[in-house]
Amino acid sequence: MQTVTLDEGLYRTTAENGVTVLSEVLPGVRSVAAGVWVRTASAHEARSQMGVSHLLEHMVFKGTERRTAREIALELEVRGGALDAFTSRDHTSYQARVLDEDLPRALDVLTDLVRNPVLRESDLVLERKVVLEEISTVEDTPDDLVFELHAQALWPEHPYGYSILGTRETVGQLAAEDLRQLHRRAYHPRHMVIAAAGSLSHEVLLKLLARCGWFTFDGGPDPVPVSPVPRGARAERRVPRESAQVHLVMGTDTFPYADRRRYALMLVNTVLGGGMSSRLFQRVREELGLAYAVYTFQSFYQHAGLTGVYVGTHPSTASQAVDAIRAELERMATEGLNPEQLAEAAQQLKGQVTLSLESPAARMHRLATLTLHHEPYRTIDQVLAEIDQVRVEDVRAVAAEYLVPERQTAVWLGPNG
Numbered sequence: 001m002q003t004v005t006l007d008e009g010l011y012r013t014t015a016e017n018g019v020t021v022l023s024e025v026l027p028g029v030r031s032v033a034a035g036v037w038v039r040t041a042s043a044h045e046a047r048s049q050m051g052v053s054h055l056l057e058h059m060v061f062k063g064t065e066r067r068t069a070r071e072i073a074l075e076l077e078v079r080g081g082a083l084d085a086f087t088s089r090d091h092t093s094y095q096a097r098v099l100d101e102d103l104p105r106a107l108d109v110l111t112d113l114v115r116n117p118v119l120r121e122s123d124l125v126l127e128r129k130v131v132l133e134e135i136s137t138v139e140d141t142p143d144d145l146v147f148e149l150h151a152q153a154l155w156p157e158h159p160y161g162y163s164i165l166g167t168r169e170t171v172g173q174l175a176a177e178d179l180r181q182l183h184r185r186a187y188h189p190r191h192m193v194i195a196a197a198g199s200l201s202h203e204v205l206l207k208l209l210a211r212c213g214w215f216t217f218d219g220g221p222d223p224v225p226v227s228p229v230p231r232g233a234r235a236e237r238r239v240p241r242e243s244a245q246v247h248l249v250m251g252t253d254t255f256p257y258a259d260r261r262r263y264a265l266m267l268v269n270t271v272l273g274g275g276m277s278s279r280l281f282q283r284v285r286e287e288l289g290l291a292y293a294v295y296t297f298q299s300f301y302q303h304a305g306l307t308g309v310y311v312g313t314h315p316s317t318a319s320q321a322v323d324a325i326r327a328e329l330e331r332m333a334t335e336g337l338n339p340e341q342l343a344e345a346a347q348q349l350k351g352q353v354t355l356s357l358e359s360p361a362a363r364m365h366r367l368a369t370l371t372l373h374h375e376p377y378r379t380i381d382q383v384l385a386e387i388d389q390v391r392v393e394d395v396r397a398v399a400a401e402y403l404v405p406e407r408q409t410a411v412w413l414g415p416n417g
Contacts, residue, residue, distance in 0.1 A: 001013050001014065001015045001016065001206070001215065002014050003202070003206075006022075006377040007024075007377070007379055009024060009025035009026075009027075010022075010023070010024045010025070010367075010377070011023055011202040012371070012377075013202070013206060015189065015214070015215045016215070016219075017189040017190070017215060017216075017217065017218065017219040018188075018189045018190030018191075018192075018219040018220075019189035019190070019192050019193075019194060019214055019215070019219075020192075020193045020194070020371055021193075021194045021195075021205065021206065021209060021214075022193070022194070022195045022196070022367040022368070022371060023195070023196045023197065023200060023202045023205050023367075024196075024197040024198075024363050024364075024367060025197075025198075025199075025200065025201070025202075026197055026198050026199065026360055026363060029100075029198050029199050029360055030099060030100055030199055031097060031098065031099055031100060031198050031199065031360055032097070032098055032099075032100050032102075032103045032106070032196055032197070032198035032199055032200050032360060033095065033096070033097045033196065033197055033198055033359075033360040033361040033363070033364040034095065034096050034097075034098075034103065034106055034107060034110065034194070034195070034196040034364065035093055035094060035095035035096070035110070035194070035195055035196070035364055035365075035368060036093070036094045036095075036110050036111075036114050036192060036193075036194050037091050037092070037093045037192065037193040037194075037195070037368045037372055038091060038092045038093070038114070038186060038187055038191055038192055039090070039091060039186070039191040039192070039193075039223050039372065040053060040091075040092060040182070040185075040186035040187075040191060040223065040224065041053045041087050041088055041089055041090050041091050041092050041164070042054070042087065042088075042089055042159055042162055042163075042164045043089045043090050043159045043160055043226045043301070043302070043303070044159065044186075044223075044224045044226060045159055045162065047159075047162065047170075048170065048173075049170060049174065049178060050162045050163060050166040050167060050170040051131070051163065051164070051165050051166015051167065051170050051171045051174070052166070052170075052174055052178055052179065052182055053087050053092055053164075053182065054087040054092075054131070054164055054165055054166065055124075055127070055128070055131055055166065055171060055174055055179065056092075056119075056179045056182055056183060057085050057086070057087045057092050057094075058127050058130065058131060059117060059119055059123060059124060059127055059179055060085075060094075060113045060114065060117040060119075061073075061085070061113065062117070062118075062119075062120070062123040062126075062127055063117070063118050063120070063123065064112045064113060064116040064117055064118060065112075065116040065118060066112055066116065067109075067112060069123075072109065072112075072113065075105065075109050076096055076098055076102070076105065076106060076109060079098065079099065079102050079105070080098075080099065081096060081097060081098035081099065081102055081106065082096065082097045082098075083095075083096050083106075083109065083110075084096075087164055088164070089159075089160060089164065089299075089301050089302075090226075090301055090302045090372070091372055093368070094110055094113055094114055095110075095361070095364070096109065096110055097360070097361055100198065100199035100200060103196075103200060103204075103205075103208065104208050104211075107205075107208050107209060107212055108212060111209075111212040111213070111214065114187060114192075115187065115213075115217075117183065119176050119179050119180050119183065120176060121175070121176040124174075124175070124176045124179070128171060128172070128174070131165065131166070131171055132168060132171060132172075134165055135163075135165050135166070135167070135168060135171070138165065142241060142243055142245070142247045142312075142413050142414070143247050143293070143310070143312055145247075145413060146247040146248070146249050146310070146411055146413040147249055147310070148163055149237065149239060149249075149411045149413060150249040150251060150308065150409065150411040151306070153233060153235050153237045153409050153411050154232040154233055154251070154252070154253055154306065154409050155229070155230070155232060155233070155253070155304075156233060157230070158227065158229055158230060159226070159227070160229060160301060160303075160304055185221065185224070186220075186223070186224070187220075188217075188218065188219060188220020188221070189214070189217065189218070189219045189220060190219040190220050190221075190222075190223070191220060191223050193368050193371050193372055194209065194214070195364045195365075195367040195368040195371070196364060197360045197361075197363035197364040197367065198360035198363075198364075226302065226303050228303075229253075229303050229304040231253065232252055232253030232306070232409060233409060234406070234407065234408075234409060235409050235410075236409070236410045236411075236412075237409075237410070237411045237412070238411075238412045239411065239412065239413045239414075240414075240415070240416070241413050241414050241415070242415065243413075243414050243415065244314070245312045245313060245314060245315070245414055246312070246313055246314070246315050246318040246412055246413070246414030246415065246416075247310070247311075247312050247412075247413045247414055248309075248310070248311050248312075248313070248318065248321070248322060248410065248411065248412050248413070249308055249309070249310050249410070249411050250308055250309050250322070250325065250326075250329075250408045250409070250410040250411075251297075251306055251307055251308015251309065251408065251409060252306065252307065252308065252402055252407045252408055252409060253304055253305065253306050254298070254300075254304075254305040254306055254307050254402055255300075255304070255305050256300060256301060256302060256303050256304055256305055256373075257300035257301065257302065257305070257369075257373045257375075258373055258374065258375060259300075259305070260386075261394065261397075261398055262298075262300055262305070263349075263386060263387050263390050264390050264394040264395050264397070264398045265298060265307060265398045265402065266298065266349055267337070267342065267345045267346060267349055267387070267390055267395055268332060268337075268395055268398060268399050268403070269296040269297070269298055269307060270345045270348050270349050270352075271332070271337060271341065271345045272296045272309070272328060272329070272332060273294065273295040273296030273297075273309060274295070274296065274348065274349075274352075275348070278295075278296075279328050279332075280294050280295070280296065280309065280311075280325060280328055281294060281295070283324055283328060284311065284321055284324050284325065288320070288321075288324060290311075290313050290314075290317045290320060290321040290324065291311050291312055291313045291321055292312065293310065293311065293312050294309070294310065294311040294312075294321075294325070295309070295310055296308070296309050296310075297309075297310065302372075302373060307402060308408075309325055309329070311325060315414060315415045315416055318412070318414070322410075326405055326408075329403045329404075329405065329408070330403070330404070330405060332399045332403050333399045333400050333403040333404045334400075336392060336395050336396030336399050336400070337392060337395050337396075338392065339392055342390070342391075342392055342395060346387050346388055346390065349387055350384045350387055350388075353380075353383060353384065353387070354380065354384070357380065
């Protein structure tokens with residue numbers, strides 16, 4: 001195994017079988033956050049198997065060769081810890097947060113979940129119902145559903161536009177053997193990153209992982225590649241829905257996580273819709289009284305990205321709210337930011353970045369994310385300095401390219417949709 005020191009108290013080890021292990025020592029805490037990331041998720045799925053990665057994430061909690069579902073639930077909770085998982089576009093993740101003395105127990109449970117699920121058909125019959133209820137929850141939550149509809153409108157033929165949860169039809173057709181095939185194909189060391197942060201020692205972490213067998217099993221086949229991402233569709237979609245509000249997402253595709261322009265785009269979004277002082281909040285809510293919630297968002301994936309605006313407003317004022325939003329987008333696309341505005345935005349973004357990393361779980365996620373996206377490690381100070389290096393010209397360029405009205409894909413969800 002090869003171990004390198006990335007920073008004081010921060011280490012990365014790459015094992016011969018391909019698994020990458022990262023840790024960061026955080027003095028002054030008594031807890032540890034640890035997680036396993038798998039380089040497979042909804043972006044790697046066929047349309048006919050939409051939701052299979054998410055369903056597998058659910059099913060590993062139904063039992064392993066050593067533990068029942070109840071034993072899995074109790075193992076860390078009885079010690080005050082927590083166990084969780086999520087499926088994103090590019091990755092599936094399993095994490096635990098525990099007292100430092102319970103790290104051996106947490107790693108044993110995570111290893112058992114990831115490597116030894118039984119994936120019984122009888123369990124799938126029940127868990128399929130749970131996932132269908134999760135789909136129903138999204139369908140009953142219009143300010144969640146509208147984001148799914150927008151992704152579908154933007155990438156109608158690509159997995160980045162698929163629902164991570166899948167559909168009733170695809171989830172209903174998935175069998176236990178589909179989950180086993182995915183597990184055999186993707187849950188291998190070469191596809192995995194293990195990250196931990198908090199009160200721990202990297203040397204001890206490696207010993208515990210070795211005891212769990214992480215460095216002795218086969219590295220596995222190459223990961224399934226993500227198909228090339230097409231240019232986002234330019235469309236307007238209106239979806240009728242009985243509700244008290246119209247929920248609108250207006251946005252466009254951008255660039256992947258590794259693109260250095262992401263800081264310029266984040267600064268643009270900070271000014272436009274990054275809080276109560278933002279232009280959209282002040283104009284749409286404070287000056288016009290048209291919405292309770294209005295904000296910008298951005299997502300950066302492995303092979304693509306997107307940015308946009310969300311607003312929820314009364315049907316009678318929806319057009320007025322959209323006009324106000326488009327005016328602010330066009331203003332930013334045309335004018336960009338002057339040096340003073342850019343400096344203020346940079347200070348706000350730097351504060352948000354710094355505050356977001358004030359926990360072991362956040363530090364763990366940062367380590368894993370950098371590795372999964374093949375990013376070189378940079379200290380927090382280096383990241384903040386890179387934000388400061390964004391120029392007025394950089395902001396003007398991304399705003400002019402991605403905020404122009406003709407580039408936006410809009411999805412309206414609500415009455416008279």
